[in-house]
Amino acid sequence: MRYMIIVKATADSEAGVMPEEALMASMASYHEELMRAGVLLDASGLQASSKGWRVRYRGAGRSVIDGPFAETKELIAGYTLIQVASREEALHWTRRFPNPVGEGRDAEIEVRQVFELDDFAPGEAVERFRRMDKA
Amino acid sequence: MKTDLHRTLDAVWRIESARIIGALARMVRDVGLAEELAQDALVTALEQWPDKGVPDNPGAWLTATAKNRALDLLRHRSMQATKADALTWEIEAQLQDGAPPAPDSTLDEPIGDDVLRLMFVACHPVLSVEARVALTLKMVGGLATPDIARAFLVPEATLAQRIVRAKRTLSEARVPFELPGPAELGERLDAVLKVIYLIFNEGYAATAGEHWMRPALCEEALRLGRILAELAPQVAEVHGLVALMEIQASRLHARTDARGAPVLLLEQDRTRWDRLLIRRGLAALERVDALGGGYGPYALQAAIAACHARAAHADHTDWSRIAALYDALAQIAPSPVVELNRAVAVGMAFGPAAGLEVADALRDEPALRHYHLLPAVRGDLLAKLGRHSEACDEFRRAAALTQNERERELLTERARVSADAVR
Numbered sequence: 016m017r018y019m020i021i022v023k024a025t026a027d028s029e030a031g032v033m034p035e036e037a038l039m040a041s042m043a044s045y046h047e048e049l050m051r052a053g054v055l056l057d058a059s060g061l062q063a064s065s066k067g068w069r070v071r072y073r074g075a076g077r078s079v080i081d082g083p084f085a086e087t088k089e090l091i092a093g094y095t096l097i098q099v100a101s102r103e104e105a106l107h108w109t110r111r112f113p114n115p116v117g118e119g120r121d122a123e124i125e126v127r128q129v130f131e132l133d134d135f136a137p138g139e140a141v142e143r144f145r146r147m148d149k150a
Numbered sequence: 151m152k153t154d155l156h157r158t159l160d161a162v163w164r165i166e167s168a169r170i171i172g173a174l175a176r177m178v179r180d181v182g183l184a185e186e187l188a189q190d191a192l193v194t195a196l197e198q199w200p201d202k203g204v205p206d207n208p209g210a211w212l213t214a215t216a217k218n219r220a221l222d223l224l225r226h227r228s229m230q231a232t233k234a235d236a237l238t239w240e241i242e243a244q245l246q247d248g249a250p251p252a253p254d255s256t257l258d259e260p261i262g263d264d265v266l267r268l269m270f271v272a273c274h275p276v277l278s279v280e281a282r283v284a285l286t287l288k289m290v291g292g293l294a295t296p297d298i299a300r301a302f303l304v305p306e307a308t309l310a311q312r313i314v315r316a317k318r319t320l321s322e323a324r325v326p327f328e329l330p331g332p333a334e335l336g337e338r339l340d341a342v343l344k345v346i347y348l349i350f351n352e353g354y355a356a357t358a359g360e361h362w363m364r365p366a367l368c369e370e371a372l373r374l375g376r377i378l379a380e381l382a383p384q385v386a387e388v389h390g391l392v393a394l395m396e397i398q399a400s401r402l403h404a405r406t407d408a409r410g411a412p413v414l415l416l417e418q419d420r421t422r423w424d425r426l427l428i429r430r431g432l433a434a435l436e437r438v439d440a441l442g443g444g445y446g447p448y449a450l451q452a453a454i455a456a457c458h459a460r461a462a463h464a465d466h467t468d469w470s471r472i473a474a475l476y477d478a479l480a481q482i483a484p485s486p487v488v489e490l491n492r493a494v495a496v497g498m499a500f501g502p503a504a505g506l507e508v509a510d511a512l513r514d515e516p517a518l519r520h521y522h523l524l525p526a527v528r529g530d531l532l533a534k535l536g537r538h539s540e541a542c543d544e545f546r547r548a549a550a551l552t553q554n555e556r557e558r559e560l561l562t563e564r565a566r567v568s569a570d571a572v573r
Contacts, residue, residue, distance in 0.1 A: 052165060053376035056426060096426075098369065103161035107208070131403070 017056065017098050017129040018105040022115045024064070024090035025122075029083060031063045034117075041113040049097060054108065060093035096129070155199060158208075160294070163192060166209035167292035168377075170216055172264025175327045177220045181271050182317030185289055187223070191216035265290070266381040267327050269374075273342045276323045281316035282345045283352075288313055290377075291370055301367050302352065339382070343391050343448065346374050350395050354402075368399050379434070389437040390449030396431030397455040400424040412556050416464040428459045447483040450475055469499035486515045487523075494527055502534040522551035526561060533568055542568035 027034075034042070049055035065083035084090060092115070099105045109126045116122040167188060174184035191212045205211040272285040283302075287293045299309040330338040353367025375392040382388050404422035407413050435456055438449045445453060454475045461467040476492035489512055497505020509528050518524045529544030545565035549558045 047380075051377060051380045053373035053380075055376075056430070098373075099161075100164065100366070100369070101157065101161050103157045104164060107158075107161050107165060111207075 016100070016102075016105075017096060017131070018109070019127050019129055020095040020097065020109055020112055021091055021125040021127065022060075022093040022095075023123060023125070024087050024092040025116055026087060027116070028092040029063050029065070029087055029090070031065075038113065038115075038117050041118075042115075045111065045113050046095070048111075049095070049108065054097045054099055054104075055095070056098050057096040058094065061091055064090050102128075155196065155204075158204060159192060159195060159199075162208040162212065164292035166212055168265045168268055168290045170209075170213050171289050172268045173213060174216055174220050175268065175271070176264055177217070178224065179327055180321055181268070181289070181325075181327060182321050183223075184220075185317065187219050188212075188216045190219055263329065263381075265377065267329055269342050269378065269381075270330060270338055271320060271325055271327060273338070273345045274320065274323075274325050275338075275341060276319055276325060277316050279345070279348070281312055281319070282341070283348055284309060284312050285316050286345050286374070287349065287370065291374060293370070301364055339385060339387070342378065343387060346371050346378065347391060347395070347448070349374070350398070354398060365402055368395070368402060371395060372399055379437075383437075384441065386438045386441040386443055387446040387448050389434045389441070390446055390452050393431045393434035393438065393452035394448050394455055396427045396434060397452060397459050400427035400431065400459065406556075412554075412560055414560075415458060416467075420462065420464075423459070431459065432456060445478070447479060450479045450482070454479075467498070469495055473499040486512055486517045487521075489515075490518065490521075490524060490527055493531070497531050497534070502531045506531040506535065520551055522548040522557070522561070524548075525551065529561075529564065529568070533564075533571075538568045538571040542572065 033039075046055060046058055063083065067082045069080045069082070069084070071078050071080055095112075097105065097108060099108065105126065105128075109124070112124055114120065114122050115124060170188045170191070171181070171184050174187050175181045178184055178187070194215055195208075195212060199205075269286065269290055272289050273282045277285065284298060287298045287301075288295065295310050295313065296306050299306040302309070329335075350368055350371035353364045353369075353371065372392075372395050375388070375395050379388050379392045400423045401415070401418060403424070404418040404420070405413055413419075431452065435449065435452050438445065438452075454472050457468050457472050457475070473492065473495040476488065476495050479488050480492055490509065493505045493508035493512070495505075496508050506528065509524070509531060512518055512524060515524075525544040526548040529541045529548060532538075532541035532544060542565050545561050545568060549561035549565060552558050552561065
């Protein structure tokens with residue numbers, strides 16, 4: 016099973032401030048550890064929302080809204096995807112995730128189990144989704 | 151409550167067992183003993199954690215507890231034989247250096263070599279291949295004996311006995327807890343890769359029983375391969391094996407239909423292939439390229455799998471490249487099975503008659519006499535040539551030979567289609 020560890024944005028990440036050296040080092044060590052344990056699938060940091068946009072659907076129309084977006088805590092700054100054999104294993108790994116804003120400061124990360132297509136009952140909607148999903 | 155604790159401990163054990171056993175084996179110089187001491191620490195945790203709560207760093211707690219037990223044992227031994235004193239001092243110094251364990255200490259310890267040594271010892275040539283598989287899953291993978299027994303469809307007592315005997319064999323043969331020297335490194339590494347791939351294949355294409363595959367074994371083999379790739383990053387074939395397993399695993403969910411019946415590669419719904427795993431497989435293959443020195447057998451097979459992975463549709467498959475890769479594979483790792491696969495590739499690249507020529511050359515091959523895929527491949531090529539009556543015979547022969555019930559259904563169905571075409 017796969018879990019996504021989601022790191023929320025902060026004022027710093029939104030301002031495009033790169034993390035301090037010490038934090039980068041502990042993140043690197045942690046991810047190396049995940050890799051050595053064979054559980055790391057993927058990890059990426061996201062650039063500030065000022066470089067992104069949203070597409071808003073309203074009625075039949077849609078409009079593009081450029082970033083940045085105000086509600087910093089709702090934004091995502093990065094993710095780490097792991098593959099483990101149990102929820103407990105995922106829990107064990109995530110408890111050791113470095114504080115994303117630096118030790119000693121208030122922060123939160125969120126962990127979510129990833130759906131796999133087989134989790135959905137087979138049906139026309141899933142088949143259509145698969146076709147849409149085709150790269 | 152107890153079950154929660156058990157689950158937590160299982161998880162911690164799976165993550166930490168290899169390095170705990172590795173560190174202990176370096177101390178006591180006996181892998182079997184190290185494993186028992188580590189298990190003792192697990193029992194202590196089961197006794198203490200319900201009252202004291204799960205420690206902040208369970209891995210460090212288990213390691214420290216197990217090391218203390220090892221130290222007690224060595225002290226006890228040193229009272230009987232003073233020559234062990236030096237060793238005891240050495241270990242005490244080690245313990246003082248490391249203690250008390252800081253919350254993140256396990257993240258920074260250079261433990262890699264211990265785990266690598268453990269892999270080499272678990273796959274040591276004094277052991278039978280079955281024993282190597284069991285020990286690797288038990289000591290490196292951190293799986294419980296009943297789980298391993300279930301995965302391999304053998305009684306728990308049989309597997310437990312196999313592990314006990316393997317540990318005794320290692321002890322009696324005085325297999326040192328060391329990395330192999332340069333002279334034997336290549337061969338010993340091959341043995342490790344073979345065991346990992348064997349575990350993968352056991353999961354990928356279960357040779358017997360109702361289930362076509364047991365994905366948990368595939369995932370475990372992948373995990374072991376990924377671990378090894380970080381421990382021995384300079385060895386191209388390690389990345390070759392990882393690439394092969396990643397790409398094959400990307401097809402796991404496309405290999406069966408909604409009823410659980412097998413779907414062959416060319417008929418699979420490619421949108422169900424896991425693109426993240428494909429991407430990882432291609433990246434592993436790039437690591438092979440970056441190391442230079444060409445492709446070994448695993449990298450070649452990975453390159454073949456990559457040809458399929460890169461084709462968005464089965465019709466777009468680069469069969470002449472696949473045939474060329476099988477040619478290369480037949481050069482460095484010739485085997486009747488490789489030759490049979492080459493027949494399939496040649497058939498696709500240059501027409502069924504050319505493929506059948508390669509396959510026909512294998513008809514008297516003793517190693518394939520009971521191998522269902524030879525008649526299955528011949529049946530397929532004959533059907534394409536419109537020789538339906540011969541094709542039907544071959545599919546029937548293949549169906550009779552396979553151990554896999556679902557595959558038998560598939561082959562019986564193909565025999566029926568060929569029989570209908572004759573009429």
